Amino acid sequence: MHGISRKLAIAAAVGSLLMAGALGGCSSLSTDHVDCNVVKLQSESGRSDAEIASAVGASITDVAKCHGAATSGDKGSGAAPSPSPSPY
Numbered sequence: 001m002h003g004i005s006r007k008l009a010i011a012a013a014v015g016s017l018l019m020a021g022a023l024g025g026c027s028s029l030s031t032d033h034v035d036c037n038v039v040k041l042q043s044e045s046g047r048s049d050a051e052i053a054s055a056v057g058a059s060i061t062d063v064a065k066c067h068g069a070a071t072s073g074d075k076g077s078g079a080a081p082s083p084s085p086s087p088y
Helices: 002-029 036-044 049-056 060-072
Strands: none
Touching (some): 036 060
16 A cells, blocks of 8 residues: 555656646747847848748747837937936
8 A cells, every 4th residue: 555655646746847847848938039139140141031030930020020129229329318408
């Protein structure tokens, strides 16, 4: 009787570890985030958005978002905007 319960306890522990590992691995499958630095380097080397998307495992629209993020916030000067003068 003790041998059977010990085997069941080991099987339950192993099963729990396998489930925890499987669920933990699911978070790495999300493709919501594309490294825009990689996209920038790849596009500077002459690769198209479709080629970059295929290489990084993302959609073409996600790759295109990196182009929009890089150009919309960056005006090219790299300097912070000057504060407006105080009315007082």
